[in-house]
Amino acid sequence: MKLFPLLKKIHSRFSPLYIHGLSEIRSFCAGKKGLEIGGPSHLFTWKGKIPLYSAVGSLDACSFSSSTMWEGKISEGKNFFFHPKKEPGYQFIGEAGNLLQISDNTYDFLLASHVLEHCANPIRVLKEWMRVTKENGMLLLVVPHKDGTFDHNRTITPFQHLLDDERKETTERDETHTEEFIERIDLSMTAYKDNRPLFEERTRNNFIYRGMHHHVFNTALVVQLVDYVGLNIINVQTMRPFHIVVTAQKRSPADNKKFLAEHALYKQRSPFHSDKQ
Secondary structure (H helix, E strand, C coil): CCHHHHHHHHHHHHCCCCCCCHHHHHHHHECCEEEEECCCCHHHCCCCCCCCCCCECEEEEEECCCEECCCEECCCEEEECCCCCCCCEEEEECCCCCCCCCCCCCEEEEEEECCHHHCCCHHHHHHHHHHHEEEEEEEEEEEECHHHCCCCCCCCCCHHHHHHHHHCCCCCCCCCCHHHHHHHCCHHHCCCCCCHHHHHHHHHCHHHHCCCCCCCCCHHHHHHHHHHCCCEEEEEEEECCCEEEEEEECCCCCCCHHHHCCCCHHHHHCCCHHHCC
C-alpha cells in the first residue's frame, strides 16, 4: 500500500470528515428557522465538518457587540450573511446569556460553535438558549477540548464551579480566571505568540474583547453540563483538532444515562487523553 493512502486512512480513523449523524441533523434543520450564537462559523459551511448552512430554511444570529475580533464591524438588522444562496438572517446585538430581544420558543434549532467557553456563566447561558428554542427543538453545541487547544496546561473546570457561577449570578465582567489564563495558556498556539503585551492587554479587558476562555472543558464536563440543564442528549462526538460536538433536544424528561456512564461510548472513541482518565 502506498504511503499517502495509508496516512489518509489513519487520519480519517481519528478525524472523520463529518460529524456522526450529519444526515439526520441536516434533515432536522431542513426548511426550519434557527439561531446561531456568534458566527458565521466555518464548521457549518460546505467546507466544514458540520455543513448545515445549505440545509436550513432561515438563520438569525446574535453577537455580543457591534465590533468583534471575529466578525469585525456588524450592525443589527437583516444582514447576517451565512450562505450565498440564502436570504440573510436577522443580526441581533446582545449577550449570549441575555437574549432580551427574542421571545420564548422562537427557534426550531440553535447553533453555537466555540462560544460557551467564552461565557462566564455557562449554565445561565444554556438555560437562555433553551428558552428561545421550541419544545422538541435541537441545540448543537461545539466546545473546544482542552487537550487540543492552548488550554492544555490548564486544569479542567470542576462542575461545582459552574454551579457556583450560576448561584452567584456571575456576569461577563467576571475576572476570576484572568490571571490564571494569562499565566497558563500556551501562547505559542495563539495569534499572540509574538506579542504577549497585546495578549495581556486584551485579556485584562476581556469584557470588550471576549477572547478569554473562562472555563476549561473535556467531554465529560460538557456532557454533565448539558444534562444538568435538562436537555436530552442525542449524540456526543469528539473530533480533532479540538472539537467536542454535542447535539441535544429540548424534551422532557431528560434521560442521559448512557452518556453519563463511566464507560460511555464517546470515551472509548475519543482521541483526547483526558477523556479516557
